[in-house]
Amino acid sequence: MLIERTAGxxxxxxxxxxxxxxxxxxxxxxxxxxxxxxxxALTLFILVGSGLxxxxxxxxxxxxxxxxxxxxxxxxxxxxxxxxxxxxxTDLADARHWHFFFAWVLVANAAVYLLWSFASRHIxxxxxxxxxxxxxxxxxxRDHLALRHPTGEAAKRYNxxxxxxxxxxxxxxxxxxxxGLAMSPGLDAFAPWLVRALGGRQSARTLHFLFxxxxxxxxxVHLTEVVLAGAINEVRSMITGRYTVPxxxx
Amino acid sequence: MTIITRRQAxxxxxxxxxxxxxxxxxxxQADALTESASFPRVLAAAQAWxxxxxxxxxxxxxxxxxxxxxxxxxxxxxNGTYNPGGEWYDRQVAQRFANWQLQIDGLVxxxxxxxxxxxxxxxxxxxxxxxxxxxGWSAIGGWTGVPLALLxxxxxxxxxxxxxxxxxxxxxxxxxxxxxxxxxGQYYESIALEDAMHPxxxxxxxxxxxxxxxxxxAPLRLRVERQLGYKQAKYIRRIQLVNSFGxxxxxxxxYWEDLGYDWYAGI
Numbered sequence: 311m312l313i314e315r316t317a318g319x320x321x322x323x324x325x326x327x328x329x330x331x332x333x334x335x336x337x338x339x340x341x342x343x344x345x346x347x348x349x350x351a352l353t354l355f356i357l358v359g360s361g362l363x364x365x366x367x368x369x370x371x372x373x374x375x376x377x378x379x380x381x382x383x384x385x386x387x388x389x390x391x392x393x394x395x396x397x398x399x400t401d402l403a404d405a406r407h408w409h410f411f412f413a414w415v416l417v418a419n420a421a422v423y424l425l426w427s428f429a430s431r432h433i434x435x436x437x438x439x440x441x442x443x444x445x446x447x448x449x450x451x452r453d454h455l456a457l458r459h460p461t462g463e464a465a466k467r468y469n470x471x472x473x474x475x476x477x478x479x480x481x482x483x484x485x486x487x488x489x490g491l492a493m494s495p496g497l498d499a500f501a502p503w504l505v506r507a508l509g510g511r512q513s514a515r516t517l518h519f520l521f522x523x524x525x526x527x528x529x530x531v532h533l534t535e536v537v538l539a540g541a542i543n544e545v546r547s548m549i550t551g552r553y554t555v556p557x558x559x560x
Numbered sequence: 561m562t563i564i565t566r567r568q569a570x571x572x573x574x575x576x577x578x579x580x581x582x583x584x585x586x587x588x589q590a591d592a593l594t595e596s597a598s599f600p601r602v603l604a605a606a607q608a609w610x611x612x613x614x615x616x617x618x619x620x621x622x623x624x625x626x627x628x629x630x631x632x633x634x635x636x637x638x639n640g641t642y643n644p645g646g647e648w649y650d651r652q653v654a655q656r657f658a659n660w661q662l663q664i665d666g667l668v669x670x671x672x673x674x675x676x677x678x679x680x681x682x683x684x685x686x687x688x689x690x691x692x693x694x695x696g697w698s699a700i701g702g703w704t705g706v707p708l709a710l711l712x713x714x715x716x717x718x719x720x721x722x723x724x725x726x727x728x729x730x731x732x733x734x735x736x737x738x739x740x741x742x743x744x745g746q747y748y749e750s751i752a753l754e755d756a757m758h759p760x761x762x763x764x765x766x767x768x769x770x771x772x773x774x775x776x777x778a779p780l781r782l783r784v785e786r787q788l789g790y791k792q793a794k795y796i797r798r799i800q801l802v803n804s805f806g807x808x809x810x811x812x813x814x815y816w817e818d819l820g821y822d823w824y825a826g827i
Contacts, residue, residue, distance in 0.1 A: 395585065397585050397591045398585035401594075401820075402695065407600065410827065496614040
């Protein structure tokens with residue numbers, strides 16, 4: 311009975327294939343998005359790894375301007391394991407060289423991305439949520455929780471949670487740069503108001519860690535969604551730009 | 561569709577997890593790159609970008625933030641050397657640094673030798689500032705000392721001088737100073753002449769209103785407030801003006817710099 315039903319389903323699928331139009335392939339991501347995406351991915355990976363190595367030099371976080379072994383910590387962490395850090399051995403000098411070089415890469419890459427994205431209206435058109443998008447947030451949350459991914463026309467545009475997540479990442483990267491600079495004794499002489507606005511140098515350091523943790527959370531959700539939405543199709547679309555529009559279930 | 565997706569998810573997750581567990585550095589060959597001949601030079605380029613940007617933004621005059629007496633850390637962490645030790649330094653401590661001499665020489669028209677008592681009679685500046693360690697912590701302390709600019713004017717710096725080198729009495733590699741010339745492991749630092757001339761750059765002899773104690777650099781230490789903690793050399797014995805620090809010790813301009821740390825240390 312079971313076999314019969316399965317055979318019937320296969321036959322039905324074959325019939326559908328004959329009448330269905332060819333798979334629709336669209337050009338999903340423009341080349342500046344693809345290039346800056348991969349530079350950003352590598353850069354964030356290195357910045358998180360070298361950042362954890364730097365954090366291992368003093369894995370305690372404080373709130374305010376000051377904070378050392380004799381002050382109550384805001385968060386106490388343990389040393390991060392070598393398999394997470396860049397380089398793998400604990401070396402503050404080397405980790406800082408990696409971190410600050412790739413911090414510059416991050417800033418340059420983000421500047422290129424933002425200039426292109428505003429000029430081409432990518433941000434205004436593809437990322438900024440419309441009123442209809444905002445009204446659809448509850449439904450989009452339900453769809454995501456049920457692992458239902460958009461198909462057909464709806465799959466050709468970013469859904470509202472995607473838009474908010476990408477805008478959130480841009481905000482977090484901005485926050486990383488600002489809190490990173492606020493830890494610099496040099497930049498503090500240039501913009502002491504910025505350090506005070508963040509609650510002090512040690513608060514900036516704590517926020518730097520919390521924003522970085524949020525970026526790691528973003529990456530975890532992002533990778534999960536890529537896999538659930540079809541890893542090969544999604545990754546290919548970010549390499550070549552070509553994206554096969556998922557069809558609805560028959 | 562769902563089944564394929566879940567299988568993909570499982571494979572993707574396992575592959576990703578396995579790759580990560582093998583080590584973030586291993587994936588990138590980060591350790592090998594760090595120890596290679598050419599890649600560190602690529603990374604080091606960023607130090608020059610940061611230094612030039614900070615020079616552009618800060619100029620000569622931008623002042624480090626100063627705080628109020630209520631902001632002072634109840635316990636200011638000492639780091640590096642806590643006590644240079646050795647017969648020679650212990651004798652200086654016993655004599656309350658009465659025979660400590662600060663020598664200013666190199667590219668100057670009038671080399672100077674000053675005692676701590678002579679320095680205390682010169683015009684002074686007091687400031688409450690935040691000390692930012694490269695390790696990440698900060699402490700706030702009050703410092704009193706002679707502006708380094710004042711000493712450099714008195715010594716009449718020659719136009720060819722570009723850097724101020726500070727030689728210290730502490731040795732982090734073990735052998736304590738005997739009061740003589742620079743030895744391997746002996747702490748030293750160097751700063752740019754324009755940072756030396758900054759109004760907040762002091763040869764400090766007092767901390768929080770009391771003579772500097774041994775863990776914080778007695779009898780004399782540097783305060784150069786727009787840079788990290790390791791630039792704030794302690795136990796200073798000699799100030800030398802040079803146009804290059806390439807021939808001094810490891811050639812990178814400081815004890816920690818010789819071990820790979822950034823020279824400018826503005827971030």
